[in-house]
Amino acid sequence: MNPPAKGKPKYDSKRAWSEVRALMWEHRRSVGIGLVLMIISRASGFVLPYSTKFVLDDVIPNKDIRLLGIIALAGFAATIVQSVTGYALSQVVSVAAQQAIARLREDVQGHLIRLPVRYFDSTKSGVLVSRVMNDPEGIRNLIGTGLIQLTGGILSAIAALGVLIHLNWRLTLVTVVFLAIFGAGMSVAFKRLRPIFRERSVITAEVTGRLTETLGGIRLVKVYTAEERERAVFGKGVQRLFANIAKTITGTSLTGTLGFAVVGVIGVIAMYVGGRDVITGAMTLGSLLTFVFFIAMVTAPLVQVASIGTQITEAFAGLDRIRELRDMATEDQEDERKQSVPTVVGHVKFDQVSFEYEPGVPVLHDVTFDAPAGTTTALVGSSGSGKSTMISLIMAFAQPQQGRILVDGTPVSDLRLREYRHHLGVVMQDNFLFDGTVKENIAFTKPSATDEEIMRVAQIANAHEFILGFPQGYETIVGERGVKLSGGQRQRVAIARAILADPRVLILDEATLSLDSESEHLIQEGLRRLRAGRTTFVIAHRLSTITSANQILVLEKGQIVERGTHAELLALGGRYRDLYSRQYQMELDQFINPGEEIAATG
Numbered sequence: 266m267n268p269p270a271k272g273k274p275k276y277d278s279k280r281a282w283s284e285v286r287a288l289m290w291e292h293r294r295s296v297g298i299g300l301v302l303m304i305i306s307r308a309s310g311f312v313l314p315y316s317t318k319f320v321l322d323d324v325i326p327n328k329d330i331r332l333l334g335i336i337a338l339a340g341f342a343a344t345i346v347q348s349v350t351g352y353a354l355s356q357v358v359s360v361a362a363q364q365a366i367a368r369l370r371e372d373v374q375g376h377l378i379r380l381p382v383r384y385f386d387s388t389k390s391g392v393l394v395s396r397v398m399n400d401p402e403g404i405r406n407l408i409g410t411g412l413i414q415l416t417g418g419i420l421s422a423i424a425a426l427g428v429l430i431h432l433n434w435r436l437t438l439v440t441v442v443f444l445a446i447f448g449a450g451m452s453v454a455f456k457r458l459r460p461i462f463r464e465r466s467v468i469t470a471e472v473t474g475r476l477t478e479t480l481g482g483i484r485l486v487k488v489y490t491a492e493e494r495e496r497a498v499f500g501k502g503v504q505r506l507f508a509n510i511a512k513t514i515t516g517t518s519l520t521g522t523l524g525f526a527v528v529g530v531i532g533v534i535a536m537y538v539g540g541r542d543v544i545t546g547a548m549t550l551g552s553l554l555t556f557v558f559f560i561a562m563v564t565a566p567l568v569q570v571a572s573i574g575t576q577i578t579e580a581f582a583g584l585d586r587i588r589e590l591r592d593m594a595t596e597d598q599e600d601e602r603k604q605s606v607p608t609v610v611g612h613v614k615f616d617q618v619s620f621e622y623e624p625g626v627p628v629l630h631d632v633t634f635d636a637p638a639g640t641t642t643a644l645v646g647s648s649g650s651g652k653s654t655m656i657s658l659i660m661a662f663a664q665p666q667q668g669r670i671l672v673d674g675t676p677v678s679d680l681r682l683r684e685y686r687h688h689l690g691v692v693m694q695d696n697f698l699f700d701g702t703v704k705e706n707i708a709f710t711k712p713s714a715t716d717e718e719i720m721r722v723a724q725i726a727n728a729h730e731f732i733l734g735f736p737q738g739y740e741t742i743v744g745e746r747g748v749k750l751s752g753g754q755r756q757r758v759a760i761a762r763a764i765l766a767d768p769r770v771l772i773l774d775e776a777t778l779s780l781d782s783e784s785e786h787l788i789q790e791g792l793r794r795l796r797a798g799r800t801t802f803v804i805a806h807r808l809s810t811i812t813s814a815n816q817i818l819v820l821e822k823g824q825i826v827e828r829g830t831h832a833e834l835l836a837l838g839g840r841y842r843d844l845y846s847r848q849y850q851m852e853l854d855q856f857i858n859p860g861e862e863i864a865a866t867g
């Protein structure tokens with residue numbers, strides 16, 4: 266597991282504050298009501314301790330039962346007001362905060378999934394999940410009870426301090442000196458704790474990410490009996506998390522202890538100095554007891570301020586991370602600057618395209634070719650030669666560093682991606698299905714499709730028969746990533762899905778594994794129907810595909826080394842012939858699909 270990312274943009278507290286202000290302004294109604302309720306609640310909390318003074322100084326010496334009744338009534342009323350306002354406060358403010366969290370989560374997820382693909386390649390999914398689910402939680406502490414409690418704490422500490430000065434200013438001065446020492450200790454402690462708190466969210470994201478991967482690859486883990494290794498990796502992560510939490514527990518409990526010690530010392534001083542003042546008559550007994558109560562009313566909020574302060578720093582850090590993410594331009598935002606091209610015919614051209622993922626490591630070099638609308642271009646070449654990279658560029662997942670990719674004469678970089686991708690269709694080796702019904706998976710490309718449409722495309726894709734074979738038919742649940750279907754069945758659902766999308770440009774990555782001849786035939790037929798009339802790019806592994814392609818591009822180390830039709834390239838006797846005799850001839854010898862003999866020999 267990696268240490269926390271270094272070289273991150275610096276934490277911008279000015280911007281964070283302005284964001285918090287904006288957030289509070291947006292929720293000014295509930296924050297305002299919350300503040301009023303909090304002030305009423307805190308003020309009513311003063312009544313009971315302050316009435317002690319009257320009971321001791323006025324009621325008892327004068328045996329004034331009437332006044333005692335009034336004080337008791339006032340105390341009772343204040344308690345009710347305090348409880349009701351306290352309840353209303355949490356209702357108004359907490360609900361508003363949760364609503365804001367829900368909205369922010371929606372917002373962040375919406376922004377995240379519109380970011381360019383390269384961002385997902387370079388960021389762990391655990392981190393992304395945490396960005397959407399955990400970081401917005403911080404809001405709770407800002408517009409929820411956190412900041413209001415903080416304000417309330419500070420206000421009531423100030424008010425209580427006023428009462429203390431009124432009761433005995435000398436004693437108050439001594440108290441303040443000790444509180445200042447406590448405050449300084451707290452500030453040092455929290456300065457040290459803050460980075461540890463921040464690191465916690467990084468560790469949590471990493472551990473969650475790894476756990477998600479382990480579960481996603483559970484079959485691989487089991488086959489290679491890697492359970493113990495995965496447990497150890499997870500254990501290490503969890504221990505790191507534990508060590509981090511342990512540090513913060515030690516830190517916070519130390520500050521708590523310091524708080525208790527300070528309160529104790531202040532209590533002792535109050536008892537000693539105050540006791541002498543009572544003896545000398547400088548202070549009444551009632552004032553002394555009230556003083557002691559009010560010391561607690563000053564210190565308790567201060568301790569609270571320190572802990573809420575940490576939560577608020579956490580919240581700031583979370584919002585800061587969200588801001589970083591939201592500052593990244595989404596593909597939609599980039600689209601706004603581009604011209605709208607509603608129709609795509611499907612004429613694709615690569616014009617001296619060069620591309621690298623990592624600076625200085627070229628993956629494609631000076632690739633030029635023309636794929637007229639409706640034709641099929643087969644990409645062949647050894648592993649790592651750049652076939653998938655070419656496909657990524659066609660899907661506009663990445664932009665070439667040099668050269669242009671033109672669609673109907675317009676550079677892809679000038680097209681609105683949303684509009685362009687609307688005309689794309691894909692069928693990959695490992696077709697991703699979502700956990701839902703077969704019907705939902707086919708309709709993924711057109712949610713408004715009718716049952717008849719879905720059935721029609723399933724028939725064209727040769728999927729209808731096997732779907733009807735399931736007891737639940739089209740309502741069969743396919744399981745996460747489609748695990749409940751066979752590879753060939755998944756492939757056919759993906760073909761149906763692509764047919765429904767009715768794309769102008771089609772991308773196929775043929776399966777490398779041999780399927781039994783029956784389903785192989787059904788899939789080939791489905792693909793043939795899908796390809797008809799569409800510009801198709803296919804990473805070809807099947808002989809029937811390359812023989813029927815309009816052009817074959819032979820890639821080697823990111824360059825096109827040969828191009829032409831199957832017959833032309835065979836006649837050339839070069840790299841393609843080599844590949845052909847090694848790969849396809851073997852296939853031809855072992856396994857001939859119906860109809861292929863003619864194509865292969867023809």
Ligand SMILES: Nc1ncnc2c1ncn2[C@@H]1O[C@H](COP(=O)(O)OP(=O)(O)OP(=O)(O)O)[C@@H](O)[C@H]1O
Nearest residue numbers: 386622623628646647648649650651652653654655
């Ligand atoms: N996201 C990425 N970041 C960095 N390098 C990458 C990335 N994806 C691919 N590459 C590199 O680019 C080169 C070409 O990979 P590509 O996947 O295009 O090859 P391919 O011809 O499709 O191979 P295969 O037939 O094995 O799928 C490889 O050297 C690979 O390591």
